[in-house]
Amino acid sequence: MSVSLDSSQKSPLLAVENLVVEYPSKRFRAKPFRALTDINITIGQGETLGLVGESGSGKTTLGRAVLGLAPVTAGKVIFEGNDISNASRKERRTLSRDLQVVFQDPYTSLNPALEIGDILAEPLGVQGMEPTAAKKRVQELLDQVGLPSDAIHRLPREFSGGQRQRVAIARALALSPKLIVCDEPVSALDLSTQARVLDLFLQIQKDTGVSYLFVSHDLDVVRHISHRVAVMYHGEIVEQGPAEIVTRDPEHPYTQRLLLASPVPDPDRQEQRRADRHRLLANQRNQIEQAGAVA
C-alpha cells in the first residue's frame, strides 16, 4: 500500500483521488444513493490493477466513472495529468484514443445489427480515419486477436461468446490505447474460453505495453492477471497492494473471507479450506462480539 518515493518522480497513467459517486434517487426528495465512497487508486504504464468485490460493491461503477459513464459527485479522475472527471463529449472523443473499454457481456456489447467490420471501424471513424486506412487497421486487429479475416462481413450472432469477446477486445485495441478498462471481461465465458481470453489479454499487454483496470468478482482471475489488486466492499476500497500479497495473505477480514470462500478443485484440499473458513468465520465473530462487549 505504501507508495515508494521513486515512483513519485513519474506521475501515474491514471490516478483516482477521493472519488465519490452518487446516483440521484428516483423518488422525489429522497437521499441520493451513494455507490462509491472516497476511492483512491493509481495505475502505472503497462500495469494491471485488479479490482475485486461482490455484486453491488461498486467495482463496476468505478470502472464506469473512469470512462465517464457514471456521474462523479466529488473527487478527481486524473488521466496523464489531466482531470477528466467532468470531460465533455468532445474531450472524451480525444481521450478515447488512449482510454478504452471491454465489457462483461459479449452478447450485448456488440450491436447485433452491425457487421464486425463496421463495429471495429466505429472508433476509427470517430477519429476521422479514412475508410481504406480503417479497413486495413481492422484487418490488423482481427489478426491480433486471432479472428479470421473473413469475420469483417459477418454479424455478431454468428460468433460464439469467446469469439465475440475477442471482437470487443479488438474494438478496444483499435486506437492503440494506453489504458483499457475491463469490466468482468471473462465472467460470462466458459472455463476453457476464459483461459484463452486471459492469455490474449496477457499477450496484448506484453506486445503493446497497455495498462488494464481489470474488474472481476473472481479472486483467481484477478490474481492471475494483475500486478496489484484492490478489494472493494460496500462502495469502498478496503484493501489494496501487490497481487501476490492481497490474494494470498490478505489483511482485511472481508478479503480473508473472500479468499477462503472460493472453492479449490481438489476434495481434500477443499475440505481443508472449508475447515479454515469455518475457523476464520468463528474468529471474526468472536472479535466482533468482543469489540461489542468492550464498547
Added chain:
Amino acid sequence: MIKFIAKRLGSGLVVLFVVSALTFTLLYTSSGSIARNILGDQATPEQVALKEQELGLDQPLVTRYFAWLGDAVSGNLGASWFTSEPVANSLATRIPVTMTMVFTAMILIAICAALIGVAAAVKRGWVDRVVQIGAIVGDSIPGYVIGVFLVTILAIQLGLFPATSTISPEVGPEAWVYSMTLPVIALLINGVTGGAQQIRSAVIKQLERDYVRTLRSRGIGEREILFKHVLRSAAPAGLTVLSLQLIGMLGGVVIIEQIFALPGMGPLAVTATGQSDLPVVMGVVMYTVVVVIVVNLLVDILNGWLNPKVRVS
C-alpha cells in the same frame, strides 16, 4: 391503498379539468360565428349581435369557461342551442341506453376473450390457429361494417331480429334483450378477437417464466399453476387490453347506435356535431372522459390488488 386510490382520483380530476379546458377553447375559438350559424344567413347583424349577447358569447373566453365550469360542477351543463333542452337532461335519458350496451359487451368480451385466449395459450394446436386467424379477420373489418351486415342479413333478409329499435327498457325485458342482441354482437366481435389474441400472448409469456417450472417441480398440478399463478400474473396485461378496448368502444358505440337507431348517446352526439351545438358537444365529451377516468381507476385498483409490488410502494 386508500392513499393510492386518492392519488389516482386526484390525477383523474386534473385530467378532467385539462380536457374540459382544452375542448372548451377548441370549440369556442374555431367555430366561426356561432350566432350566425344558429340564426342562418338571413339574420341581420343586429339579430346576430343580440343572439351573441343572449348566449354570453360577447364575454371573454376565460370568463365563459369558468362560468361553464362553475355551472358544470353543480350539475348544470347548459342547454342545447337548437332544442333548448338542458344538456344534463339529454344525457340522463341517453346514458343508460349506451352504458347498458357498452358494459354488456365489455363483460361478454372479458369472459369470451379470456376463455378463448387462455385455451389457445394452453392447448395450442387448432384453437391457437383459429384465434390467430380470428384476430386478423377481426382487425380487418371495422365493428360498424359488421353491424351493417348483421342488420342486412339477420334482420332485413332473414327477419330474425328487429332492424331498428326505439324500444326503451319499459317495454319489458324480453323485447329489450331482443333488440339489444345485434348491436351488442356488433360491438363485441372486434373486442373478442383482438382481446383473445392479446390475452393469449400474455398467458404464454407467463407460462414460460422460470417459476412455473419450479412450481411443477414442487408437485403442484397444472390446473392450479394455471388458475392461481399464471392467470394472476397475466391479469394486469389483460386488464390493460380491456380498458383500452372500452375506450375505443365509447367511440364505436356512436356509430352502432346510429345504425340500429338506438336512442343512446350516438344520435345525440352526431346531431350536435353536425349542427355545432357546442353545449351538447361539451356534455358528450365530459361524459366520455368521466367514464374513462372511472374505468381506469377501477383497473388501477384491481392491478394494485393483484400485484403486491404496487401495493407496497
Added chain:
Amino acid sequence: MSDSIDTAAVAAPVPTGQSGTVVRSTVMRRLLRNPLGIASLVILGSIALLAIFAPVLAPFEENFANITKTLAPADSVNILGTDSAGRDTWSRLLFGAQLTLLSALLCAGVAIAIGLPAGLIAGYYAGKFEAVSNWVVSILMSLPGLIVLLTIRAAFGPSVWISMIAFGVLISPSYFRLTRTAVQSVRNELYVDAARVSGLSDLSIIARHIFSVVRAPIIIQTAAIAGVAIAIQSGLEFLGLGDPTKATWGVMLSEGFKNVYMTPTLLLWPALAMALTIGGLVLLGNAIRDALEDGEKIKHRKKKTVPAESTTADPAKAGQSRKSVAAVEVGTEHHLIKVTNLGVGYPQADGSVKKVVDDVSFHVDRGEILGIVGESGSGKSQTAFSILGLLPDNARIVGGSIQFDGNYTVAPGDDRVSQERLSKLRGKRISYIPQEPMSNLDPAFTIGYQLVTPMVRVLGISKAEARKRALKLLTDVGIVNPERTFEAYPHEVSGGMAQRVLIAGAISCEPDLVIADEPTTALDVTVQADVLDLLRELQQRLNIGVILVTHNFGVVADLCDRVAVMQNGRLVEEGTVRDILRNPKEQYTQTLLGSMLEGKTPMTMLVSRPGSAAQKEPVA
C-alpha cells in the same frame, strides 16, 4: 454463468462460424417467401395502383350523376351499377380509394412526425421531458378517437384532412410508446456505452445504434395505424359528418345502407374495399413481424406427428418398447436413479432432429452426490430436466431410458417423459433447486404461501401443520427470522436468502433425490460457500441422493462423491471425484482442469504457447 438454463437457447443455438456471406435484406426475402406476405403486398399494391390511376381508369367523374339511371344493376356502362343519385359505383370506388389511402398516409405521417422524435428524446434522455410526455400520452390515450373527431368536426367543419391530422396527433402515443420502450431497452446496452466511450455524439449514437432498432417496429405499427385510420375516417363519413362533395368509401357505405331494402349490393362494394385494404395492412404487419422473428424457429408440432427417429437406442431394448410400463433390468432396481443411453432432441422445421443429449448413462444411489460438469451447451441441464420431466413441450426423448427407484419414468422406446408417472414423483420424491433464485419464485405470492402449498398438496397435511413445518425449514436453511421471511414477498428478500428459500422448498416434502441445477452460480462467492455448507449438511442429515449440475470444479470438489463430465451432449468421462480431478483420462477433462486458475503461476499463459495467444478460437 457459463450454462444458462434457458432451454430456448439450447433448442435453437446460435450458429457459430458458418461459412457464407451475410444475407442482407433477409427480412425482405423472408417476407416474399411467406405466402401471406406476398398476398398482402399484391393486394395493397393493386389498390394503390388503382388509386393512383383513378382519373384515368374511372369511366365517370366522381360526382357525375345520371338521374335517369338510379340504383341500376351492373351493366356494360356501369360495371358495378349506380347509386340512388345515378352515380357510377366503380368510379366512386376508385376515387374513394385515392382519398382513403391519402388520408391514411397523412394520419400515419403526422403520428410518426410527433411520436418518433418525442419517443427518441424521452427514451434517450429520460428526465423531465419523459415525465411530461408520459402525462400527455396518458391523457391522449384515454380519449376515444371518434369522440375527439366529433369534437374536431364540430369546431372546424367537415374536412378529411383536418380530421386525419387530429387523429394523427391523437394516435401518436402509439409511436411514442413503441419508440421510447425500444430506446430504453438499448440505451443501457453495452454497445451504446462502448460508442459513448469512443466519443460518438448523441446524434450519431441515435442514428447508428438506436434508430435501427425502432425502424422495423415502426413499419409494423404504421400498417396497423393506417388500418385504424381508414376505419375511423370511413366511420365519420358513414355518420354523414364527412365532406359531402367527396366520394369516399364511408359515404358509399352509408348510401348503400340507406338503400339496403332496394339494392343491398351497394353495401357490398365499399365494405369489400375497406376489408381488403385494412386486411392487407394487417396481414402485411403480421408478415413483417414473422419475417423479423427468426425464421429458423422450430415449428410447433401437433401431438400426433411425432417423427422421433429411433437413434442410438439398443435395438434389443427398443424391442421391449410400447409395452406400457416394462419392468427394469434385473439387478438395477436398487439404484435410486439410473439413466441408460439417454438421448434428447428437438425436431426441426426440416424434419430432422437436433440432438442435445446423446447416449448418456449414469446412476445415483441413496446418500450419494453426483456432479454433472460441463460447459454451456454440453446438455447437462437438459439431462437434468429429462429426469424431472420438465423438458420444453417440443423436446423429444430420442433414445434410452430413465428409471427411478426400480421403475421406469422413461421406458425404452418412449419418446416423451411420462407426465403421469412423474407427476406422482415430482415434489414428493424428486425435487429441484433452480439456478436463478429470484425468477423462480412467483412475485405475486408470499414466500410462506409458496412453501406451504406444495406440502399441503403433496403430503396432504393441514395448512397449520404445513406452516409449522415451513417455519422449521426456514430455520434449518439458516434464516434468522423465519416468521418475517415467511410473510415476505420474494422482492423483499436478497438473492442469497431467496436461494435458501428455494432449497427449503426442495427438501420440504422429504424427497429421495434432489436435482440442483447450478444452485450457486448466481450467488456471490461468500454466499455460495454458505449455501454449499447448507447443501452438504442437509444431504448428510437426510441421506438423500443429489445430482448437482455445475460448471465449477471447485463446487464439485466441495460436494460431490462422483463426477460425470459432459461435452456437446455426450458423457465424456465418469468416476469418483478424486479420480477425475486428479487423474483425468480424457483429454477434454484435462483441458477443462488445465483451464482452472487455482495453483497457476500468475501472469503466465494458461493454454496457449507463449506468443501464440492470438490463436484462433476453436468453433464450439
